[in-house]
Amino acid sequence: MEPAAGVTLDNNHKLTPKELQYIIRWNSDRCKRCGRCTAACPVKAIEPTVRVQRMTFSEGPIPKPGAQRRVVHVISQVTDPERACVGCATCTLVCPNDAIEPELNERHKSLHYKNRGGEGYKRGGRRNDPSVSVLDRLKFTRISMLTDPALDAGRHEFRVRSLLGRVLPPEELPIRTLDGKLVVDSPADKFIPPVREIFPIMIGSMSIGALSPPMWEGLAMGVAYLNEVEGLPVVMASGEGGMPPRLLRSRYLKYFIIQIASGYFGWDEIVRALPHMVEDPAAIEIKYGQGAKPGDGGLLMAQKVLKLIAGIRGVPQYVDLASPPTHQTLYSIEESVAKMIQSMSMAWGFRVPVYPKISGTKTARAVLNNLARNPFAAALSIDGEDGGTGAAYNVSMDKMGHPIASNLRECYLDLVKQGKQNELPLIASGGVGKRGNLAANAAALIMLGASVVSVGKYLMQATADCFGDEHNRCNLCNTGKCPRGITTQDPKLYRRLDADRVAMRTVEVFKAAHVELKKIFAPMGRSTELPIGMSDGLSIDDKAMAERLGITYAC
Amino acid sequence: MCRLAAITSNDYVSPMEAILALETMKEGHDGSGLGLTMKDLGGEFEKLKQYPILSGVGSKKGIEMLDNYMKRKGFKLIHNWSPSLNPVKGITAREYYFARAYEVPQSCAERKFADCEDLLMQTRLELRALGESDQSLFVYSFYPDVLTIKEVGDPLEVGRFFGLDSGQITSRICLAQGRQNTNYAIYLYACHPFFLQGYCTMTNGENTAFVPIREYLASRGFPGYMGYNSDSEVFAHILHYSVRQLGMPLRYYKDVITPLMKESEINRRSDAQALLYMRQSLRPLCIDGPNCIIGFTPDGTCFMTHDAKKLRPGVVGGVKGKYALMSEECGVDSVIPRRDRSTDIFPMKYDFVTISPRAQEVTVWNQLQG
Numbered sequence: 001m002e003p004a005a006g007v008t009l010d011n012n013h014k015l016t017p018k019e020l021q022y023i024i025r026w027n028s029d030r031c032k033r034c035g036r037c038t039a040a041c042p043v044k045a046i047e048p049t050v051r052v053q054r055m056t057f058s059e060g061p062i063p064k065p066g067a068q069r070r071v072v073h074v075i076s077q078v079t080d081p082e083r084a085c086v087g088c089a090t091c092t093l094v095c096p097n098d099a100i101e102p103e104l105n106e107r108h109k110s111l112h113y114k115n116r117g118g119e120g121y122k123r124g125g126r127r128n129d130p131s132v133s134v135l136d137r138l139k140f141t142r143i144s145m146l147t148d149p150a151l152d153a154g155r156h157e158f159r160v161r162s163l164l165g166r167v168l169p170p171e172e173l174p175i176r177t178l179d180g181k182l183v184v185d186s187p188a189d190k191f192i193p194p195v196r197e198i199f200p201i202m203i204g205s206m207s208i209g210a211l212s213p214p215m216w217e218g219l220a221m222g223v224a225y226l227n228e229v230e231g232l233p234v235v236m237a238s239g240e241g242g243m244p245p246r247l248l249r250s251r252y253l254k255y256f257i258i259q260i261a262s263g264y265f266g267w268d269e270i271v272r273a274l275p276h277m278v279e280d281p282a283a284i285e286i287k288y289g290q291g292a293k294p295g296d297g298g299l300l301m302a303q304k305v306l307k308l309i310a311g312i313r314g315v316p317q318y319v320d321l322a323s324p325p326t327h328q329t330l331y332s333i334e335e336s337v338a339k340m341i342q343s344m345s346m347a348w349g350f351r352v353p354v355y356p357k358i359s360g361t362k363t364a365r366a367v368l369n370n371l372a373r374n375p376f377a378a379a380l381s382i383d384g385e386d387g388g389t390g391a392a393y394n395v396s397m398d399k400m401g402h403p404i405a406s407n408l409r410e411c412y413l414d415l416v417k418q419g420k421q422n423e424l425p426l427i428a429s430g431g432v433g434k435r436g437n438l439a440a441n442a443a444a445l446i447m448l449g450a451s452v453v454s455v456g457k458y459l460m461q462a463t464a465d466c467f468g469d470e471h472n473r474c475n476l477c478n479t480g481k482c483p484r485g486i487t488t489q490d491p492k493l494y495r496r497l498d499a500d501r502v503a504m505r506t507v508e509v510f511k512a513a514h515v516e517l518k519k520i521f522a523p524m525g526r527s528t529e530l531p532i533g534m535s536d537g538l539s540i541d542d543k544a545m546a547e548r549l550g551i552t553y554a555c
Numbered sequence: 556m557c558r559l560a561a562i563t564s565n566d567y568v569s570p571m572e573a574i575l576a577l578e579t580m581k582e583g584h585d586g587s588g589l590g591l592t593m594k595d596l597g598g599e600f601e602k603l604k605q606y607p608i609l610s611g612v613g614s615k616k617g618i619e620m621l622d623n624y625m626k627r628k629g630f631k632l633i634h635n636w637s638p639s640l641n642p643v644k645g646i647t648a649r650e651y652y653f654a655r656a657y658e659v660p661q662s663c664a665e666r667k668f669a670d671c672e673d674l675l676m677q678t679r680l681e682l683r684a685l686g687e688s689d690q691s692l693f694v695y696s697f698y699p700d701v702l703t704i705k706e707v708g709d710p711l712e713v714g715r716f717f718g719l720d721s722g723q724i725t726s727r728i729c730l731a732q733g734r735q736n737t738n739y740a741i742y743l744y745a746c747h748p749f750f751l752q753g754y755c756t757m758t759n760g761e762n763t764a765f766v767p768i769r770e771y772l773a774s775r776g777f778p779g780y781m782g783y784n785s786d787s788e789v790f791a792h793i794l795h796y797s798v799r800q801l802g803m804p805l806r807y808y809k810d811v812i813t814p815l816m817k818e819s820e821i822n823r824r825s826d827a828q829a830l831l832y833m834r835q836s837l838r839p840l841c842i843d844g845p846n847c848i849i850g851f852t853p854d855g856t857c858f859m860t861h862d863a864k865k866l867r868p869g870v871v872g873g874v875k876g877k878y879a880l881m882s883e884e885c886g887v888d889s890v891i892p893r894r895d896r897s898t899d900i901f902p903m904k905y906d907f908v909t910i911s912p913r914a915q916e917v918t919v920w921n922q923l924q925g
Contacts, residue, residue: 142763144761144763147761148760148761148763148844148845148866149845149866151843151864156864157816157863157864159816163835163838167835167836167838168832168835168836169836170801170833170836170837171800171801173829173832173833173836175829175832175833177802177803177804180804181804181825181826181829181925182803182804182807182826182829182830182833183826183829184828184829184832192832195835416770416774417774418774419771419774419775419776421767421770421771421774421839422771422836422838422839524763525761525763525843525844525845526763526764526843527843527864528813528814528816528841528842528843528863529764529814529838529839529841529843531764531767532767532838532839533766533767533770533839534764534766534767535766536765536766
């Protein structure tokens with residue numbers, strides 16, 4: 001369509017800031033025009049510009065107001081949807097005069113425009129749902145009062161540990177009685193699945209590549225410190241994308257779960273390192289799905305595939321690294337998954353637990369039942385719809401997937417029906433710590449039946465001050481422009497992040513979670529073993545949810 | 556809180572001794588019920604030791620149902636004991652309290668004892684199922700040389716109500732528990748002691764790990780692991796599962812319910828590797844208390860143990876030939892006043908106290924010493 005009249009400016013196809021999710025509030029009086037905000041904005045949502053303004057001035061020995069037209073420097077918000085403000089507030093962070101901040105616009109229509117070029121909106125983060133999750137609605141209502149004394153989290157002995165790995169039923173243990181004592185019959189005669197005793201909250205899979213070097217290293221250093229100095233056996237999953245070769249050959253490998261996903265990225269290096277490994281990894285995780293983007297494979301955008309990442313993953317630089325949605329060998333769970341579990345087990349001489357990770361789904365029980373019959377399957381990890389990701393289509397994140405609470409619960413109760421609740425540990429994740437309640441969410445999942453709880457996004461927020469939230473704030477993880485230096489491979493950005501500080505915060509987070517778990521378990525009279533499946537301890541303020549989860553309703 | 560009184564003796568003793576011991580500990584219980592399980596019976600059951608005794612209570616309809624059922628299954632009534640009831644204020648008498656000795660069907664008599672035990676348990680469970688919905692019949696135990704009595708009310712009053720002071724019923728082992736349920740409904744099936752195929756326990760305190768333990772036991776595929784009207788019933792079933800089903804020596808019951816927490820503790824034991832496996836495989840059966848558990852096994856061994864923090868009291872004292880296992884020392888004083896009190900045993904967190912059959916020897920096994 002032609003403009004209505006000759007050179008008249010066409011404003012018709014422009015958006016106003018009101019269409020956007022975040023509106024920049026800029027205070028001209030406070031601004032000293034230093035330009036830091038515009039330089040720091042990761043999406044160039046603001047720019048310096050000039051305007052002609054009619055201004056009133058009073059000058060002279062006897063000031064007399066007079067009007068002048070002057071050119072002034074201003075900060076203006078760009079309304080191009082490709083450069084729309086993401087609300088990260090990096091501008092606020094760098095402004096010396098508190099002159100600028102983004103404000104959430106509840107009436108925005110930004111999703112209407114996030115499909116330019118016929119491409120769906122891609123982002124990082126997790127499901128944009130700021131409502132209170134089921135995990136946060138669960139309350140611990142069975143408090144030990146008088147009929148049974150509450151324990152003392154500060155003084156009584158506690159053992160907050162869980163098991164990762166297939167646990168043999170007692171009838172199958174190679175144990176017999178000799179002279180009134182139990183003795184183990186030569187274990188060589190029987191396959192005893194490897195089991196790791198770990199802290200029940202683990203660091204979920206976030207790849208080196210998705211995370212910047214200081215972020216990944218910071219978490220890894222924190223994990224090593226927690227194990228070696230604090231005596232807290234926290235394990236960390238690698239994500240798909242391999243691990244630094246030196247780490248693979250170090251004694252610290254035992255604190256890491258190596259992930260293999262459909263792209264097999266990083267596995268050349270891992271296989272090459274196998275003969276040189278001085279320790280076995282904590283476990284091998286076979287990724288079949290991810291709660292944030294069920295049905296999708298991994299995706300590392302080209303802008304994040306720099307030299308280091310390309311080297312570790314064994315790929316050329318600057319190419320999109322998309323893992324296929326399914327493993328190429330996958331034809332049936334009976335055949336392929338079992339084979340993959342066995343192959344991985346065999347690679348480490350059956351000394352390492354191997355388990356699959358799936359996204360939350362109505363079909364989780366079918367997977368579970370298959371694994372329950374596979375003596376080599378070490379666990380099942382279920383990632384609920386609120387799990388995070390470094391890059392995915394918005395539609396996958398917001399609309400696909402199954403909430404973790406009921407998915408986990410039905411799987412646990414299925415195991416109970418089969419009497420295998422202690423044999424196949426369930427690992428639950430997806431939305432843990434969404435509102436900062438890491439220990440409470442973890443404890444609730446444990447009481448619903450999880451043996452281990454996996455957490456990722458929360459750690460980015462807690463240890464590296466990630467801006468992301470469920471109002472779609474920031475969520476630039478896929479672009480390589482993370483303003484905190486967490487999910488970027490650009491040295492200019494990631495040098496902002498101090499790996500030592502990330503490590504320190506990781507240690508603080510887990511130590512605090514340990515204390516808080518004790519503060520939850522102690523009043524409920526539990527201290528020795530993790531209260532897995534202690535559903536009588538939980539209540540919720542919704543009858544339908546209570547019924548679905550098999551717990552009590554309390555209001 | 557509950558109070559527990561158990562006596563093991565070389566001579567037959569009246570259950571009234573245990574009840575009077577409970578009376579001395581009355582400040583510690585609310586007098587809401589009495590459960591008694593006696594083993595190695597004297598009195599009129601002394602000569603009937605090989606016959607299983609069915610203990611329970613029923614209405615007229617329930618008893619008719621019982622008779623028809625037992626007849627149909629081939630059980631022959633040998634002896635019937637019904638207490639002569641003394642009216643007591645506050646206790647509403649039910650119609651028929653009974654302890655009946657039966658001759659087992661011929662087919663069972665020819666089988667191994669373990670198979671016969673299964674038949675007896677199955678019979679009890681079927682009778683329970685028949686009479687539970689309309690509460691016309693309650694059956695507590697069906698086993699040779701074991702008799703169980705339960706009723707709601709003050710223990711001393713219940714004892715008088717049943718005329719237990721008459722000396723008609725005596726036993727070498729007597730477990731008595733004063734108080735009905737705490738957090739669950741007052742119900743005869745919720746009353747301790749709990750008995751299963753020769754294994755019996757009673758417990759003081761609430762079991763905070765009840766639900767996962769119940770789910771674990773109920774999913775073992777063993778029909779006797781049912782009921783669970785009380786959180787304490789699982790202690791008897793864990794004992795049965797550990798010792799009878801898994802074949803562990805009795806003291807490993809302690810390692811099942813209160814496994815050693817630290818590797819350094821486990822590594823002190825010569826059976827460390829077995830313990831590590833057990834701790835993993837039997838993880839759902841770990842308790843956190845607060846509990847004191849007193850029980851007996853089929854061979855007549857009695858034991859006492861606690862949760863790992865010893866959050867409930869317990870004391871064992873006596874002389875060779877007669878020992879008392881009580882919640883409080885005044886209970887021991889009531890049963891065996893003449894003894895060397897300095898030898899009384901107050902089991903601590905690692906201890907497992909056993910008293911051999913006929914109260915010949917007391918052993919304190921320390922979990923750390925293995």
